[in-house]
Amino acid sequence: MASKASLLLSFLLLFSTCLAHHQQQQQQLPQNQCQIGRIDALEPSDRIQAEAGVTEFWNADEKQFQCAGVEFLRHRIQPGGLLLPSYVNAPLLSFIEKGRGVHGVILPGCPETYESSQEQQFSGQSERRGQKFQGLQDRHQKVRNLNQGDVVAIPAGTAHWIYNDGETELVAVVFFDTQNSANQLDQNHRRFFLAGNPQGQSEQQQGQRQPRRQQGQSQQEQPYRNAGNIFNGFDVEFLAEAFNVNRETAEKLQGQRDQRGHIVNVEQDLQIIRPPQTREQQEREQQGGRQGGRSNGFEETICSLKLSENIDNPTHADFVNPQAGRISNLNSFKFPVLRQLQLSAERGELHPNAIKAPFWTLNAHNLVYVTDGTLRIQIVNNAGESVFDDELREGQVVVIPQNFAAIKRAGEQGSRWISFKTNDNAMVANLAGRVSALRSMPVDVVANAYQLSRNDAQKLKFSQQESLLLSPSTYSRSQGRASA
Known part of the structure; x- marks a missing residue:
């Protein structure tokens, strides 16, 4: 009996030691990733060409990105181009560097508050005065105008799309926080497309251009290169039944024959319901003035969240x-x-x-x-x-x-x-x-810390009058x- 107890005690001790060692390794991993001896200025290391634009990727395996737990890319969307609907496993911030457009964010469980009526006109560049929508009336969640200088916030797992309705290229840089607690997969940005065949265009051009790939570079740096949309993995019959459509339409959902890539040309001007841009801007300014930049918990619900703000x-x-x-x-x-x-x-x-x-x-x-x-x-x-x-x-x-x-x-x-x-x-x-760590220290602390005379310490503290x-x-x- 004593030997069994001794064996059990030894086993528990070994188990606890291994567990403690494993936990220590896990705790040390993020800190070790930030023991950086050299940081470099980084440019895109890869790009995926699509029909109506290109996406440029920074190498996610760079030590500084690994340290911070972030990833970065840049979309270049041509006029009339649509970045296909998708969602990501991590929260993101996007900055509109150049151009203008429209974006939609699909918030689960929220109503379709934008709907057409007999009097409703649809926005579009080629829209004629007095032109009305004919046929079935549309209904969808709110869409928002994008302008140069806008910062767009997208929660993890929230589907979104962007359309360039301007006359120049729309450039958007995107920042992903892959170490965010909202991401429970792994420390890689993964994009789940709801439409198209993102790999189609790159496969078509493989003979023309080989992607630059450094030794040790992970496959995760090229997240669109081997990606189909999520409907591609479902059975066609299941899709047809779920959407109550015919098999041909269900196959188009899967996008297997789509060779346009992840940014596609809109054949005609995109017809969507949205308020005039000037009125939306006025409402945004008035709302900001009333709230004073603060929320008391009642102004915004999950369905009325303001998801973009101009920082310029x-x-x-x-x-x-x-x-x-x-x-x-x-x-x-x-x-x-x-x-x-x-x-x-x-x-x-x-x-x-x-x-x-x-x-x-x-x-x-x-x-x-x-x-x-x-x-x-x-x-x-x-x-x-x-x-x-x-x-x-x-x-x-x-x-x-x-x-x-x-x-x-x-x-x-x-x-x-x-x-x-x-x-x-x-x-x-x-x-x-004027507002700094040294300015906040007593003169004698500064003098002794830097081996200065009291007079020189006072000059060090107070000579810089700008903040x-x-x-x-x-x-x-x-x-x-x-x-x-």
């Missing part, structure tokens, strides 16, 4: 220095849906040679994408080592991990960027300027003092 509007800027630039933050206080997504965004603009004061982000990773000009960034890790010191050009990306210190300086032509952050209320601590955005003249004066 100068009047919404949080920090402005006429000599240096401006910063606009979009967090859950201004844009309540971000509380659900646990994400936020920052739009920054620096005049030529102006500086954003050195800082660190307390509670979020930070992905920076340059939209205009050039932006030099320096990033420093916890060991005081420089892990990035380079100039970001237009269209390039870099990740600033949580708590890593960074400083930004615009190039000769100035710079604009969009940042995506993995917290709905990302908090920034500045290292220099977050530092004008070029201030930078020049500080360089002159340093060289002297």
Whole structure:
């Protein structure tokens, strides 16, 4: 009996030791992924061509993306192009870099509040004055206009589509938070298409172009290359019965013969029900003014969520220095849906040679994408080592991990960027300027910490009178003092 008890005790001890070791490994994995000795400016490493546009992918296996648990891509949709309906396993933020369009987000269980009537006219570029919809009347969930500078928030698993109704290319960059608690699959962005045959166009062009694929690159970086739509996996007879349609229509649902890819041309102008854009903008402004950017829990239900907000509007800027630039933050206080997504965004603009004061982000990773000009960034890790010191050009990306210190300086032509952050209320601590860590310390602490005289410590604390955005003249004066 004693030997059995001893054996059981030994087994339990071994099991608990293995379990503790496994848990320790699991806890250490994310931290080890952020032990980065070097960060690089990144550009798209792959692209999938479709009939009416192209999607460009950044390599999800890059260490900085793995550290932050994020992925990034860019859609380029031609005029008249429709990005087919799909949903993703992780929440996403999309920024409309260029162009305009229309997007729909299908919220489960919500009513179809947009419906046609005998008097209802449909929007479309070729619509004639007084033209009425003939035949069956349509009914669908709300659609929203997209404009340059809009940030669109899409919860995980929510189906959505985009249509370019403008006359120029629509460019949308998309940020995925794959480590978000809403994603219970794995740390890869997976897109589930509801229509078409996303792999069709790339298969057709395989003989013309071989995708660039580096050694060790995962298949997950090419999520559309071997993808069909979700109806393709169902039995045709089941689909015909479920939708109460004939077999031919059910086969079209599966899209096996569709060679257009994931962005398709709309043969005629897309006929949808939507309010005029000017009226929608007025309603948005009035609603924002009444709510003051805050929600008390009654203004928005799941079916009436505001899912887009323009971050380019100068009047919404949080920090402005006429000599240096401006910063606009979009967090859950201004844009309540971000509380659900646990994400936020920052739009920054620096005049030529102006500086954003050195800082660190307390509670979020930070992905920076340059939209205009050039932006030099320096990033420093916890060991005081420089892990990035380079100039970001237009269209390039870099990740600033949580708590890593960074400083930004615009190039000769100035710079604009969009940042995506993995917290709905990302908090920034500045290292220099009027509101900063050093300014908040007692003079004697500064003097002893940096081996300065009390007089020099006071100069260090109070010489910089600007706060977050530092004008070029201030930078020049500080360089002159340093060289002297």
